[in-house]
Amino acid sequence: MNRARSQLRARAASMKEEAATRRGTRTRAVVPLAGGLCSLIGLFQLVSSDVLAVNFTTANQEFQLYSNYLQGEQAAGFLATNDTSTGTDNGVTELGIRSAKLAGLCAIAHENVPVLGEVTLMIIAGVPVKSAFSNGSNTTTDGAGAPLTFDANGQLTGGNHITASNLFVNSRSLSGFGNKISGMNLGQSADTVDTTAGITWPAGQGQPDAGDFGLTVDRINVGGLGGDTYGINLQGAITLPNLKIKVIPGHKTQADCPTQAAQ
Amino acid sequence: MAAVRAAWAWFRAFRRTRPFWGGLWCIVAGAWIIRSMFFSFVLAVTGGWSFSAGYILGGSLILFGVVTWCAPHYRGLLGLMAVLLSLAAFVAANLGGYLLGSVLGIVGGSMMWAWGEKAPKPARSTGGRRRRRTTPEVADAAV
Numbered sequence A: 001m002n003r004a005r006s007q008l009r010a011r012a013a014s015m016k017e018e019a020a021t022r023r024g025t026r027t028r029a030v031v032p033l034a035g036g037l038c039s040l041i042g043l044f045q046l047v048s049s050d051v052l053a054v055n056f057t058t059a060n061q062e063f064q065l066y067s068n069y070l071q072g073e074q075a076a077g078f079l080a081t082n083d084t085s086t087g088t089d090n091g092v093t094e095l096g097i098r099s100a101k102l103a104g105l106c107a108i109a110h111e112n113v114p115v116l117g118e119v120t121l122m123i124i125a126g127v128p129v130k131s132a133f134s135n136g137s138n139t140t141t142d143g144a145g146a147p148l149t150f151d152a153n154g155q156l157t158g159g160n161h162i163t164a165s166n167l168f169v170n171s172r173s174l175s176g177f178g179n180k181i182s183g184m185n186l187g188q189s190a191d192t193v194d195t196t197a198g199i200t201w202p203a204g205q206g207q208p209d210a211g212d213f214g215l216t217v218d219r220i221n222v223g224g225l226g227g228d229t230y231g232i233n234l235q236g237a238i239t240l241p242n243l244k245i246k247v248i249p250g251h252k253t254q255a256d257c258p259t260q261a262a263q
Numbered sequence B: 001m002a003a004v005r006a007a008w009a010w011f012r013a014f015r016r017t018r019p020f021w022g023g024l025w026c027i028v029a030g031a032w033i034i035r036s037m038f039f040s041f042v043l044a045v046t047g048g049w050s051f052s053a054g055y056i057l058g059g060s061l062i063l064f065g066v067v068t069w070c071a072p073h074y075r076g077l078l079g080l081m082a083v084l085l086s087l088a089a090f091v092a093a094n095l096g097g098y099l100l101g102s103v104l105g106i107v108g109g110s111m112m113w114a115w116g117e118k119a120p121k122p123a124r125s126t127g128g129r130r131r132r133r134t135t136p137e138v139a140d141a142a143v
Helices: A002-018 A027-048 A190-197 A254-262 B002-016 B020-036 B041-046 B049-070 B072-092 B094-098 B100-113 B134-142
Strands: A023-025 A063-083 A089-103 A105-113 A117-125 A162-178 A185-189 A213-234 A244-249 B115-117
Touching (some): A027 B100, A063 A162, A063 A190, A105 A254, A185 A190, A190 A213, A244 A254, A244 B094, B002 B020, B020 B049, B020 B094, B020 B100, B049 B094, B072 B094, B072 B100, B094 B100, B100 B115
Antiparallel strands (some): A063 A089, A105 A117, A117 A244, A185 A213
């Protein structure tokens, strides 16, 4: 015990002696700093110009998800509970889409930060999202007033849309205007919907039980999509054209999506 | 009071003998990246790369920060690795903890890499405790 203490003291003394030499961060820090930040900007450009796909997964933070138009092929859904890290369970719909295309994306999360108070995190990509969606009619223009174009099947045409494969969303509520939904099967046993749609539920999430309510859809096109979502889980990759990540003080909502996208 | 002062003196010596701030920013960056992809442990283990990337990249950043504190000798390698991992985290871990984690990691890693002995400050006296003051004075005399 005594020996350990004297050793500690000796080490502290030698450290203090060593501390007499002036050491610190030298100016050469600029080299990796500039290199790193330039590469980061480069990566950001690659992601926002559609070349590089990023991995984006969240679990227990609820955020609002808005899109002008969702075009999905081969989707399946069932009801489940979502465990958050706080221990509370929420009833959610697990929705899996094999391949999806989104006309604009605006994801909003709120966070309380010490000192600053409430801040809003906004992830914006694709064409601007409208400030509000009218229920009961399809969304035909984006947030900047430019028209969205569709073909006869309700498929999105034109560029700058977000594509995602194996997109899984668990939402407390999802709303929108269904535009040409086909091949719908409501009330299929929940444990078989994934094989019908050709997807695999992500490991770790609540798995469906036989006999529970499930649904499958061949083509699902939804205009003016809004939802309270706990998790977006991408097993595949997502391309995010015109990506913007913003942290804004104060409480922002869907109404701020087009203005923030324009800035 | 004396204990506090002794502890502070120890902490100051600790700070001055290792890349303290660079390591600290790396640890904060790692913690923030993990926080932005916070999953239950089972999910991180079973769910594959998209669930575990935050723990792996953020955890490595924390580890690098702690190791440079304990063994400042490795700061050069670890600093550069921290910069590279921060870049990887941007692609793999929720855009590097919504960008913030990546930026902090790059700053911290650069500071770690660039830490070292600096030229002693010229004339300003700090109570005569500094040892290497003799060199510049000799240089002055020569001019």
